[in-house]
Amino acid sequence: NAGVTQTPKFQVLKTGQSMTLQCAQDMNHNSMYWYRQDPGMGLRLIYYSASEGTTDKGEVPNGYNVSRLNKREFSLRLESAAPSQTSVYFCATSPGGATEAFFGQGTRLTVV
Amino acid sequence: GQSLEQPSEVTAVEGAIVQINCTYQTSGFYGLSWYQQHDGGAPTFLSYNALDGLEETGRFSSFLSRSDSYGYLLLQELQMKDSASYFCAAPPGSGGYQKVTFGTGTKLQVIP
Secondary structure: OOOEEEEOOEEEEOOOOOEEEEEEEOOOOOEEEEEEEEOOOEEEEEEEEOOOOOOEEOOOOOOEEEEEOOOOEEEEEEOOOOHHHOEEEEEEEEOOOOOOOEEOOOEEEEEO | OEEEEOOOEEEEEOOOOEEEEEEEEEOOEOOEEEEEEOOOOOOEEEEEEOOOEEEEEOOEEEEEEOOOOEEEEEEOOOOHHHOEEEEEEEOEOOOOOOOOEEOOOEEEEEEO
């Protein structure tokens, strides 16, 4: 079992470019999340999907969009990247409530 | 909203016991989770306390006191591999159960 798989692992973008971060899970979990982690800031929730077909904003949704394609996949899109979006992005899943989450290995994104 | 506060750094000696504290302010409360994250890695779930008291999992224990809005992670028989960042996390008590907030993390350094 792969658990939670994120692609790509590393990415460098120029300001204004767009890209989609992919996340897939084989844990059959209902809930999926996107977090960003900046140095000294802990993890901040961008968007989440409590179940297939639903998505909701987290703490820092501005500049991002998401798609819950099916139960397995939850993608995060940056429409016009900005240097402030330089961060490590983590996808996570949980079986229901968010008390125990399983994280992917992260995508390290640099916007120049 | 809610906030979770942790000390930024803790240093302890190999073989010793260390306690990492987390105080929270929230309008409601479901429980407190703990995660470990090694440098360059993804967070991994350690424990969850829904009720007051101590939960023990091997060398790690977690404690919660709702009346004091306080919890801690206790690591016993410290090993060098325990050097990592530790985060407490909690969902809000009123609505948005999935909107878990993470503390800013405590960086634990274990020294010989």
